[in-house]
Amino acid sequence: xxxxxxxxxxxxxxxxxxxxxxxxVNFEVDKATFTAIVGPxxxxxxxxxxxxxxxxxxxxxxxxxDNTDTSLLSGRERRKIRLFHMGFVFQTxxxxxxxxxxxxxxxxxxxxxxxxxEQREKAVxxxxxxxxxxxxxxxxxxxxxxxxQRVAIARALANDPEVIxxxxxxxxxxxxxxxxxIGLLFDINRNRKTTVIVATHDEKMVEVTDxxxxxxxxxxRLEH
Amino acid sequence: MRxxxxxxxxxxxxxxxxxxxxxxxxxxxxxxxxxxxxTMRYTTVIKEMNVLFNGQxxxxxxxxxxxxxxPIGRYTLQESLAEDIKENITEVEKAVPVLFITPIGLGEIIxxxxxxxxxxxxxxxxxxxxxxxxxxxxVGHFPTNESSNEVVIGASLADQYNWAVGKEITVNGHRLNVxxxxxxxxxxLNRCIVMPLRLAQKIYYSKSKRANIISVKPVQGCxxxxxxxxxxxxxxxxNALTEDxxxxxxxxxxxxxxxxxxxxxxxxxxxxxxxxxxxxxxSVSERRxxxxxxxxxxxxxxYVFRVVLLETSLIGVLGGVLGIAFGSLAALVLxxxxxxxxxxxxxxxxxxxxxxxxxxxxxxxxxxxxCVGGIIPAIxxxxxxxxxxxxxxx
Numbered sequence: 001x002x003x004x005x006x007x008x009x010x011x012x013x014x015x016x017x018x019x020x021x022x023x024x025v026n027f028e029v030d031k032a033t034f035t036a037i038v039g040p041x042x043x044x045x046x047x048x049x050x051x052x053x054x055x056x057x058x059x060x061x062x063x064x065x066d067n068t069d070t071s072l073l074s075g076r077e078r079r080k081i082r083l084f085h086m087g088f089v090f091q092t093x094x095x096x097x098x099x100x101x102x103x104x105x106x107x108x109x110x111x112x113x114x115x116x117x118e119q120r121e122k123a124v125x126x127x128x129x130x131x132x133x134x135x136x137x138x139x140x141x142x143x144x145x146x147x148x149q150r151v152a153i154a155r156a157l158a159n160d161p162e163v164i165x166x167x168x169x170x171x172x173x174x175x176x177x178x179x180x181x182i183g184l185l186f187d188i189n190r191n192r193k194t195t196v197i198v199a200t201h202d203e204k205m206v207e208v209t210d211x212x213x214x215x216x217x218x219x220x221r222l223e224h
Numbered sequence: 225m226r227x228x229x230x231x232x233x234x235x236x237x238x239x240x241x242x243x244x245x246x247x248x249x250x251x252x253x254x255x256x257x258x259x260x261x262x263t264m265r266y267t268t269v270i271k272e273m274n275v276l277f278n279g280q281x282x283x284x285x286x287x288x289x290x291x292x293x294x295p296i297g298r299y300t301l302q303e304s305l306a307e308d309i310k311e312n313i314t315e316v317e318k319a320v321p322v323l324f325i326t327p328i329g330l331g332e333i334i335x336x337x338x339x340x341x342x343x344x345x346x347x348x349x350x351x352x353x354x355x356x357x358x359x360x361x362x363v364g365h366f367p368t369n370e371s372s373n374e375v376v377i378g379a380s381l382a383d384q385y386n387w388a389v390g391k392e393i394t395v396n397g398h399r400l401n402v403x404x405x406x407x408x409x410x411x412x413l414n415r416c417i418v419m420p421l422r423l424a425q426k427i428y429y430s431k432s433k434r435a436n437i438i439s440v441k442p443v444q445g446c447x448x449x450x451x452x453x454x455x456x457x458x459x460x461x462x463n464a465l466t467e468d469x470x471x472x473x474x475x476x477x478x479x480x481x482x483x484x485x486x487x488x489x490x491x492x493x494x495x496x497x498x499x500x501x502x503x504x505x506x507s508v509s510e511r512r513x514x515x516x517x518x519x520x521x522x523x524x525x526x527y528v529f530r531v532v533l534l535e536t537s538l539i540g541v542l543g544g545v546l547g548i549a550f551g552s553l554a555a556l557v558l559x560x561x562x563x564x565x566x567x568x569x570x571x572x573x574x575x576x577x578x579x580x581x582x583x584x585x586x587x588x589x590x591x592x593x594x595c596v597g598g599i600i601p602a603i604x605x606x607x608x609x610x611x612x613x614x615x616x617x618x
Contacts, residue, residue: 083522
């Protein structure tokens with residue numbers, strides 16, 4: 001999946017003043033690439049990812065996904081893209097606490113109305129892939145932070161997305177676990193040819209990416 | 225993963241709050257069932273009373289208050305009035321004196337429905353008053369004109385006091401023999417001792433030939449109204465009441481009872497709705513991140529809507545089931561308290577006191593109310609702005 005933005009801008013009103021979190025961003029992410037967006041806290045990384053993930057609407061500018069202008073899409077069509085073509089990994093994992101690891105991984109497939117058998121088989125396979133074959137029936141509170149992020153990655157892969165959008169996926173992790181998660185994302189990118197867009201300030205993450213952008217005060221700049 | 229399991233787990237994530245909400249709904253349902261079935265039972269019993277004098281004009285003393293077919297008060301008429309009416313009014317096919325004894329009277333505390341009755345009817349005219357009522361199991365016989373101490377009794381009385389055919393009972397100091405148990409579904413007859421008129425007069429009026437009702441059957445082609453007018457012109461001190469008039473006298477009271485009942489139900493259901501809505505709004509607002517995550521994953525709005533509505537419906541189902549169970553029990557206890565009949569005796573007839581259709585109606589109403597209570601929280605859940613919620617959680 002190819003993602004392209006044109007003059008992408010997102011402004012928030014805070015009282016009488018306006019804050020431009022993303023300011024006229026033009027960039028392009030090719031299929032099967034690993035892209036990192038690096039910047040300090042409050043620089044607009046999460047806002048940019050929310051826009052790219054169609055979770056938010058730009059104030060100005062456009063986002064093209066495989067040459068489709070997403071501003072022309074209805075809410076329902078945006079949901080369909082999120083469900084079938086995108087996977088999300090959040091800094092705080094956002095696992096549903098009442099579901100165990102297996103059920104969390106099954107959830108996107110359940111929303112996509114896949115058969116119960118297919119959901120179960122694939123969720124088990126994905127959890128084994130991320131190294132949680134022995135933690136299938138554990139609830140999030142029974143898992144370590146690293147394990148929770150692995151479940152989140154398995155969940156993001158459930159519907160075979162073409163792009164994974166990860167917002168500071170190693171932000172909450174210790175360095176060893178962070179390294180494992182980075183390796184996992186890298187493998188997904190290389191083996192499954194999934195486009196990965198990561199917001200991070202983890203230097204180790206930067207080492208494995210194909211393209212690095214830096215963002216500061218909403219302005220994006222290509223590093224390499 | 226099944227949606228139902230998911231919703232169940234979500235509900236019991238906050239066990240105490242959910243349990244309190246379910247108890248609240250259950251208490252509301254208990255109240256509705258207990259009050260509703262009790263009033264329904266009484267209105268049914270009152271409506272049933274008219275069956276006894278079906279198609280007949282009821283003549284009572286001017287001073288007597290009549291609730292459907294039950295004369296309230298101690299005012300009586302001469303038994304011979306029946307003969308006078310029959311002889312002097314051509315539209316009369318039959319006139320039967322009846323002595324109907326209720327344990328309530330003016331100046332006493334009036335229960336919503338009297339508990340026990342005695343009825344004295346000339347033996348040859350029994351069928352005219354109590355209809356074709358058989359004896360239970362075909363055992364025993366109806367009293368004859370010659371019998372001076374034989375009575376038949378209602379099944380409920382027989383059960384309560386362990387009276388059976390052949391048993392000697394004492395009423396007003398008179399020893400009587402039970403010769404049969406009436407096999408009827410009429411609540412009034414079930415609580416009645418039926419005896420020959422002479423015997424009733426002996427027991428209650430010291431052999432004085434008194435009656436408190438003259439039941440008059442019009443000849444074919446004559447309306448009850450015409451007959452009643454003719455009787456009232458002839459007998460100044462009596463009131464002749466047609467079936468419609470008797471019905472009209474009690475109808476406003478029954479209508480009021482039903483309106484009050486409906487009013488109570490509405491208020492209780494609105495309170496339940498507010499309770500469920502408040503609890504669910506809190507629950508949804510606590511789970512903003514969960515809903516935002518579902519939204520970010522591309523969950524259809526209908527899915528989020530279903531999750532919330534199913535959760536509130538589950539509260540309704542659980543609260544409704546508990547409420548119906550407790551409410552039925554409370555209705556039995558109330559029936560027992562009002563009638564002084566032991567509670568155990570009501571258990572076999574629980575579905576007569578709280579009809580299954582009424583249970584179903586209230587259950588459906590409770591679930592519907594809880595479901596409606598989930599609409600606003602569900603709308604809130606679907607209107608979350610994912611980006612804002614997810615950012616706020618960091």
